[in-house]
Every structure is written in C-alpha cells, then in structure tokens.
Amino acid sequence: MKSISKEIGIDLGTSYTRISVRGRGTVLSEPTVVAINKITGEILAVGNQAKEMLGRTPDSIVAVKPLRDGIIADFEATRMLIQNLVYRVVPKSLFYKPRMIVTIPSAITDVEERAVEGVGYKAGAKAVYLMEEVMAAAIGAGLQIDRPEGCMIVDIGGGTSEMAVLSLGGIVAENSVKVAGDKLDRDIVEYIRTKFNVLIGQNEAEEIKRHIGTASSAMTEEKVNVKGRNLSTGLPETVTVTTLDINEAIRNSLEIILKAIKTTLENTPPELSSDVMSKGIVLCGSGSLLKNLDRYISEQTGIPVYISENPSECVSRGVAMSLDNIEILKKSVKSRRM
Numbered sequence: 001m002k003s004i005s006k007e008i009g010i011d012l013g014t015s016y017t018r019i020s021v022r023g024r025g026t027v028l029s030e031p032t033v034v035a036i037n038k039i040t041g042e043i044l045a046v047g048n049q050a051k052e053m054l055g056r057t058p059d060s061i062v063a064v065k066p067l068r069d070g071i072i073a074d075f076e077a078t079r080m081l082i083q084n085l086v087y088r089v090v091p092k093s094l095f096y097k098p099r100m101i102v103t104i105p106s107a108i109t110d111v112e113e114r115a116v117e118g119v120g121y122k123a124g125a126k127a128v129y130l131m132e133e134v135m136a137a138a139i140g141a142g143l144q145i146d147r148p149e150g151c152m153i154v155d156i157g158g159g160t161s162e163m164a165v166l167s168l169g170g171i172v173a174e175n176s177v178k179v180a181g182d183k184l185d186r187d188i189v190e191y192i193r194t195k196f197n198v199l200i201g202q203n204e205a206e207e208i209k210r211h212i213g214t215a216s217s218a219m220t221e222e223k224v225n226v227k228g229r230n231l232s233t234g235l236p237e238t239v240t241v242t243t244l245d246i247n248e249a250i251r252n253s254l255e256i257i258l259k260a261i262k263t264t265l266e267n268t269p270p271e272l273s274s275d276v277m278s279k280g281i282v283l284c285g286s287g288s289l290l291k292n293l294d295r296y297i298s299e300q301t302g303i304p305v306y307i308s309e310n311p312s313e314c315v316s317r318g319v320a321m322s323l324d325n326i327e328i329l330k331k332s333v334k335s336r337r338m
Contacts, residue, residue, distance in 0.1 A: 007022040008101070010100055019089050020320035034064055046084040070105040072115050079123050106174045133162050134153055137162070141308040155285040156287030156293075159182055161180045184213070187250045188213075188250065208241060215290050221242055223240050
C-alpha cells in the first residue's frame with residue numbers, strides 16, 4: 001500500500017513553534033520548550049505545560065528550550081518537540097508520512113541546515129524542505145514580493161531578528177542578528193541584577209517588558225513591582241522597576257537591530273531603496289510588539305514603519321499560504337526537490 005502524503009508547515013521558532021496544515025492554515029501554536037525525565041529520557045511535557053516548569057523542576061526533570069538564537073542547540077529535544085506537536089495535528093500512522101516545510105534563519109550554515117532536515121526526518125517526515133523566515137514573513141504580511149518593486153520586511157522573533165528587501169519573488173538584500181525578544185529579556189534580568197542586586201527569572205522579565213517596556217522615551221512613566229531573590233541575603237525581595245529602567249536595559253540590543261536594518265538598506269540597489277522609502281518598512285514577529293518600536297526605527301531611518309496584522313503569526317501564516325499555493329511554494333523553498 002502506498003503511504004499517504006500531506007504537507008505540513010513548521011515555523012520552528014526560538015520562543016514558539018507553530019504548525020500549519022495544507023488547506024487548514026495554522027492549527028497549533030506552542031512554546032518551544034520540552035520537559036524531560038533525565039533518568040529515563042521520557043518526554044514529560046511539551047509546549048505550554050513544559051514552559052510552566054521552567055525554573056521549577058526537581059533534579060530528576062529538566063525543562064529546556066532546545067533552540068538558541070534560532071539554531072538547534074539540542075537535537076534530540078527538538079526532535080521530541082516536533083514529533084509531539086505533529087502527532088497532535090496528525091495521528092501517527094504506518095501509512096502516513098507527511099512532507100514538512102520548516103522555516104530557518106537566513107544566516108544559518110550548511111551544517112545547521114542539515115541538522116534541521118535531520119530533525120524533520122527523525123520526526124517522521126517523508127521529505128523535508130526549508131524556507132527562509134523572512135520569505136515566509138513577507139508572504140504572511142501580505143507584501144507583493146512578485147512585483148519588480150522593492151519591499152522590506154523586518155522579522156523580530158525570539159532568537160533572531162531577520163530583515164530583507166525583496167523583489168521579483170527573491171531576496172535582494174538581507175541581514176540577520178542573534179538579538180531579539182529573548183535577548184531583551186536577558187538584558188532586563190541583568191539590569192535588575194546589577195542595579196538592585198536582585199535576581200529574577202526570564203519569564204518575569206518577559207512580563208515586565210510586555211507591560212512597561214518601550215523602545216523610546218515614553219510620555220508617562222509607568223512602574224511595576226517585581227519579585228525576585230536578593231543575591232546578598234538569599235531572601236525574597238520586591239523591587240519597583242520603571243519604564244526608564246527598561247528602556248535603559250534594552251537600549252544596546254535595540255541599537256544592534258537598528259544597525260542591521262541600516263546595513264540592509266545600504267546593501268540595497270538605489271532603485272529598490274526608493275521603493276522602500278515610499279512604501280515603508282513592515283515589522284512582524286513577537287518582538288515587534290514592543291511599545292514604540294515602529295516609531296523608534298522610523299525616527300532613526302527616516303522611513304515610514306508599519307506593524308503587520310497579527311505580527312506574531314506572520315511567518316506561520318506565510319508558510320500556510322505557501323502550502324496552499326504550489327507556485328509560491330516552488331519559488332520560496334530552498335530545496336530543489338519540489
């Protein structure tokens with residue numbers, strides 16, 4: 001009997017992994033976290049349940065983020081993650097092997113590409129194809145990438161920030177930096193440790209960023225109380241953090257992202273640069289939700305900046321749209337086997 005084949009798209013992100021199925025769109029979105037029993041190697045939880053265990057597990061259990069800066073850091077944990085999430089969408093079958101399209105950062109090496117493909121095959125794929133995140137993001141954001149005009153997308157995710165100028169269905173200029181949402185969270189953790197001598201978790205830092213974080217000076221100063229552990233006494237302590245604190249904490253990382261955007265523009269042909277100047281830059285990814293980030297980039301580049309609709313889902317939406325249109329898919333994937 002011939003095996004049944006279906007196309008599945010995987011937005012394999014440092015913070016979240018999203019699964020799309022041809023004809024159904026994005027059907028699953030879960031944190032990229034796996035909890036494993038260190039003694040037996042058994043997978044205990046994946047996604048939301050595993051994220052709740054971060055920093056709270058006994059010695060026999062480890063909760064890990066298997067991707068770091070957009071790259072697979074733990075091959076086996078990534079395989080478990082993908083396999084578990086795919087089986088939630090499509091039950092395991094001896095006669096069913098899906099084709100997988102997996103998104104990758106633009107700066108990935110050949111070795112890292114093979115690692116992603118290997119994870120897909122180990123997770124039960126019939127064939128694995130790779131698609132650059134910026135290409136998927138541009139499609140998902142609704143940019144007209146097939147026209148002989150320049151359009152620019154900036155995807156600020158959890159592990160990497162990807163930016164590209166596209167025209168005639170291809171990438172003309174691109175850049176990638178390993179500075180994004182997770183790095184901003186670590187910046188906040190380090191700032192509070194240095195200023196207040198209090199240690200907080202990365203999940204707490206993410207909540208602070210979401211509530212009072214801003215990319216540029218705010219007209220009103222907001223405050224939030226955060227609980228942590230005093231590094232001198234070892235006792236719990238609550239400190240008050242302000243918008244100004246967070247702005248100072250993440251300033252250097254934002255400047256790195258801005259520099260990468262400017263470098264991409266410098267490497268863009270003049271004809272396409274004028275298109276970007278008139279049409280603007282489109283932001284997507286969960287990191288683009290940082291308050292005033294669009295204004296900050298616009299002020300520093302002199303170019304209009306817009307945030308896409310549902311920015312966190314642009315990449316997965318682009319993959320889903322590609323799955324439903326074979327012509328888009330042929331142009332977008334890196335593999336020649338389509």
